[in-house]
Amino acid sequence: MHGTAEERAPRPVPQEIRGFLHYPGWLSPQEQAALVSDLRAVAAAAPLFSPMTPYGRPMSVRMTSAGRFGWVSDLRGYRYSETHPQGTPWPAIPASIRAIWDAVLPKARAPECCLINYYAEGAKMGLHQDRDEADFTQPVLSISLGDDGRFRIGNETRGGATQSLWLRSGDVLVMGGAARLLYHGIDRIAPGTSMLLPQGGRLNLTLRVVR
Numbered sequence: 001m002h003g004t005a006e007e008r009a010p011r012p013v014p015q016e017i018r019g020f021l022h023y024p025g026w027l028s029p030q031e032q033a034a035l036v037s038d039l040r041a042v043a044a045a046a047p048l049f050s051p052m053t054p055y056g057r058p059m060s061v062r063m064t065s066a067g068r069f070g071w072v073s074d075l076r077g078y079r080y081s082e083t084h085p086q087g088t089p090w091p092a093i094p095a096s097i098r099a100i101w102d103a104v105l106p107k108a109r110a111p112e113c114c115l116i117n118y119y120a121e122g123a124k125m126g127l128h129q130d131r132d133e134a135d136f137t138q139p140v141l142s143i144s145l146g147d148d149g150r151f152r153i154g155n156e157t158r159g160g161a162t163q164s165l166w167l168r169s170g171d172v173l174v175m176g177g178a179a180r181l182l183y184h185g186i187d188r189i190a191p192g193t194s195m196l197l198p199q200g201g202r203l204n205l206t207l208r209v210v211r
């Protein structure tokens with residue numbers, strides 16, 4: 001033991017809910033602050049934008065990405081793109097974020113996209129499936145930072161009973177295996193529940209294997 005600042009609490013054991021694996025408090029407060037600083041650099045190169053749905057309505061969530069591919073949406077549809085709407089390649093996935101994927105999912109392929117969603121007060125994300133990726137054997141890993149978000153889980157088709165849980169700052173959630181194609185979304189965020197982001201709101205990162 002070194003007795004230095006490097007020590008941290010053991011990583012949490014996952015709680016399973018409908019096949020999703022929830023790791024409450026995976027990241028220490030120091031790790032969360034370091035991620036936010038890395039994300040500021042990503043957003044400086046690839047600014048957050050408000051995607052338009054293919055149906056012509058702006059999403060309430062603002063987005064950007066890091067990695068070889070970023071997720072975009074406009075009147076042409078949902079897809080992965082090698083460039084930001086401003087025309088530039090996406091910045092690399094920060095090593096601090098990649099390290100979480102490697103620690104939680106040592107057997108998975110390398111992530112090719114880190115989608116960054118910013119929820120200001122009032123923003124939400126309707127129930128949807130993540131199915132723009134080519135290989136559904138590969139999980140999606142989600143990291144929550146900032147204010148609490150109420151995450152809703154449905155079924156493999158629209159409708160039916162749903163269940164919800166609060167995702168808090170520092171939580172990691174793995175959507176893989178039988179849960180990979182379950183409908184999910186964010187009902188709402190709870191403003192003022194975290195001091196991590198000076199402007200408030202919630203950041204969610206999803207790491208994805210695209211091809």
Ligand SMILES: O=C(O)CCC(=O)C(=O)O
Nearest residue numbers: 115117130142186204206
């Ligand atoms: O914000 C979240 O926790 C979920 C985000 C999500 O489902 C997505 O970006 O596809």
Ligand SMILES: [Mn+2]
Nearest residue numbers: 128129130184
């Ligand atoms: Mn999703």
